[in-house]
Amino acid sequence: MDITLPIEGGRRATYRLVGQPVQPVAGARFSRIAYAAAHVVADPLAMTDPWSQPVVDWDRTMAFRHHLWALGFRIAEAMDTSQRGMGFDWASAKELIRRSIAEARTVPGADLASGAGTDHLAPAAAKTLDDVIRAYEEQFAFIEGEGGKAIMMASRALAAVANGPDDYARVYDRILSQASGKVILHWLGDMFDPALKGYWGSNDFEAALNTVVAIIERHAGKVEGIKISLLDASKEVLLRDRLPEGVVMFTGDDFNYPELIAGDGRRHSHALLGIFDAIAPVANAALAKLAKGDHTGYDALMAPTVPLSRKIFEAPTEYYKAGIVFMAWLNGHQGHFSMVGGMQSARGIRHYADVFRLADQAGLLADPELAVARMKHLCAVAGA
DSSP, X not given: OEEEEEOXXXXXXXXXXXXXXXXXXXXXXXXXXXXXXXXXXXXXTTOSSTTTOOOBOHHHHHHHHHHHHHTTOEEEESSGGGTXXXXXXXXXXXXXXXXXXXXXXXXXXXXXXXXXXOTTSOGGGOOSHHHHHHHHHHHHHHHHHTTOOEEEOOOHHHHHHOOSHHHHHHHHHHHHHXXXXXXXXXXXXXXXXXXXXXXXXXXXXXXXXXXXXXXXXXXXXXXXXXXXXXXXXXXXXXXXXXXXXXXEEEEOOTTTHHHHHHOOSSOOOEEEESHHHHHHHHXXXXXXXXXXXXXXXXXXXXXXXXXXXXXXXXXXXXXXHHHHHHHHHHTTSSSOOOOGGGGGGGSOHHHHHHHHHHHHHTTOOSSHHHXXXXXXXXXXXXXX
């Protein structure tokens, strides 16, 4: 099957599909905890002001979560993959969290954790650390009140008001000491969100690492694990090696996840990844092989997904959500390629053409004929 796609220099070239769709393993058991950070499906017919008034297609959004649960994944709900802070506000996130927690109760074995941040507090409106603490408390109270588990997201407001490591320690000490259950922490790098530059009170990684480790050690009984998203495997390993007993590492490294999940023979990372939204069938099959000790089979399946993930998460990295939703559209999980905030416009047609090619090569076009038809339509709309 052939398709004409745009390439460099304003030219077009014929691409012949080569991939065979990878079949997921039904009822697979994993040897790693695997969270997929899930996207939301917009309702394009109901959005009259898509830049400022998100409208969600709740049926398709919940259906996608059932797709992930059926493949054996836990769900990281209302995280940056759902466009938190980029078109998806706290009021919408509350409804998403409420619905997802209720939906999970209808699925045997389903699990999820939800993002608790401070995004209803504008960074410019935060004047003191107490403002940030109150914002975190509000979101934690909602999630825990719904019976959910919280992921403590990085805070733009805290980054704006904090004067150094001690201020971060004060906020995290307060929130973790009050949490009713175990919490997952999230260290999100500024490549994902430029407003988080200098998080933990320093631009120096070693200093930031010491601050994080000290917080975790003080609250080891309240911290299930920490997700680190710095796109640097060596930094993740340094933190992983310093975690106290019983606290796990969740890789958020969408560039180097296969090797981090596989481990180094001493330790390994678990996963909390946005790319798992897009590569769920292959990740399912690969993790099933890893659980059986088949490292060669795991590597063979995972390796072709890495170029795809690096393309989706290329700079400006914060726009990766567009590639995630594009993949869901190509694979028939939603009937349109429209996003909250009009985010589909954040990437150009050549980017999407590259994602299409790499998805094919990774065995991630579940129905190649459908994917080709939709890609042709997108190219036509883009004038390509």
